[in-house]
Amino acid sequence: MEHTWRCAITVADLGEFGIIARIVGRLPQSPTVLLGPGDDAAVLAAPGGRVVVTTDLLLEGRHFRRDWSSAYDIGRKAAAQNLADIAAMGASPTALFVGLGLPGDLPVEWLDGLTDGFRDECAPVGASVAGGDISRSEQVVLGVTALGTLDDRPPVTRAGARPGDVVALTGRVGHAAAGLALLQAGLPEAFPELSGAHRRPMPPYARGPEAAALGATAMADVSDGLVQDVGHIASSSGVLVEMDADAFPVPASLAAAGERLGEDPLEWMLTGGDDHALVAAFPSTAVLPSEWLIVGRVVEGEGVQVRGHAGAQGGWDHFR
């Protein structure tokens, strides 16, 4: 006679509708959600008669690792990278929709952590997870869609930068890249602030609508690397962006991690993605709050130049 010992309840034990009930039970809904989870589709308020939408696909092993990040941090990060795209339009996030692919043997506790991570990244910005979909999958798959509202503002695209504008940055750059390098080197505990930055970005959400109000002519979130994302602004706007390596003060933690790993911390700052900073062009007359660091200027021409730094031509391409 064989005894089966179960150490943890799995998502397969719950079944599809049990999983949905469990997730929905942990998710408060924001006032924007007129009809939440449980029907064929959700209904959201769209003030001003427009809605901002972005989507990302996150795959286990490629975008996150369960042995490197907790379920809670994976949820926060998946939410953050989509909410940051909304902020980068000058908009305020309102809701997330999450398609979940889950292995049957996934412990329910892991699913709870993921759900709570989504919930807690959404709550401070006034958003909530308003719907989703569940499938069985070999590995964890997250299809995340974020919606947001511009109220009555025009969107800030990548295409409006003009010669004479200044280029300014808000939020961290290089931290997540350094954290990833430390995790890859097996040294996550050496600089917990940096490995933590890889696991859970802290996008400056409120700075997006602030930039719009300050008259930003173009904006992007830094997800592929600063030089590459500024390059998107440059190509969309038909301009050249000149940045100065001297404009970037290297934080002590990045300098120390760079020394430990034999890497150039400025390279992390200029080419590392995943911190989800915001970079924007402003008229030179704009008076920017201290959270915005001026790192360059817009001139006639095309592309991006970084003076005083030999590298920094790279960035992230998912297929290279």
Next chain:
Amino acid sequence: MEHTWRCAITVADLGEFGIIARIVGRLPQSPTVLLGPGDDAAVLAAPGGRVVVTTDLLLEGRHFRRDWSSAYDIGRKAAAQNLADIAAMGASPTALFVGLGLPGDLPVEWLDGLTDGFRDECAPVGASVAGGDISRSEQVVLGVTALGTLDDRPPVTRAGARPGDVVALTGRVGHAAAGLALLQAGLPEAFPELSGAHRRPMPPYARGPEAAALGATAMADVSDGLVQDVGHIASSSGVLVEMDADAFPVPASLAAAGERLGEDPLEWMLTGGDDHALVAAFPSTAVLPSEWLIVGRVVEGEGVQVRGHAGAQGGWDHFR
């Protein structure tokens, strides 16, 4: 000296930004799309100040097979199942967002077919693919989000059916299930209409807003199986739905395929998903166009009963 022969251009040859450019170049945008692909997020018009949203995750091997369906049909089906969820709220679809996970060795022609399938399923309903995301993946992964507009109508949820209402169906049921059974039996050519129904559903999109205008009290799309989806209406509304097996005329193709495979065609019609018919409750006074087939009635109680049929308690659970 080694020679490498390449028979087809792959998505890895194009790279991430080449893939995006190729996809976007094949996608016309509908007037609802105020800002389309190419920025951090898209901006859509949301007439009436509300937006309807649904999302699905589709995984190769679980939701589709590349050896059973063409890329074009996979694109159409992935679009259709999301657009049908919008119609089931009484809304009109406006846009799709597609997160794509693609193997590096995928031929570009396959990607083109997929893109064209999405495009062609969207165009007749006035929607377009307004944004997306690309990642490398071991197998094809599709994270699809659909948006729609109610204009000034209230949404038709699953929760409003009342005793005395009639229950009516529009669109095909059982065809996709029969087609899947034929594919699994290695007989796709025996009934091409049915294997075709599995590959490409034909949801009756326009019937969704029509049902809302006719005063539908509750509605759902049939994706898990008619009995199960009517069960969602019953439980959300707190009522019992009685259906009659006699109400369902069995099409000749289903009868013939059932005989060939030794299956009960009525079982396919009552429990098979993936045709994306619409089922709705209406006041008994509603005058329904001939496309709506009355299949049951709403009474006090709970659950679903099918008179004259012994089976039909099943349906689809992604984790069973």
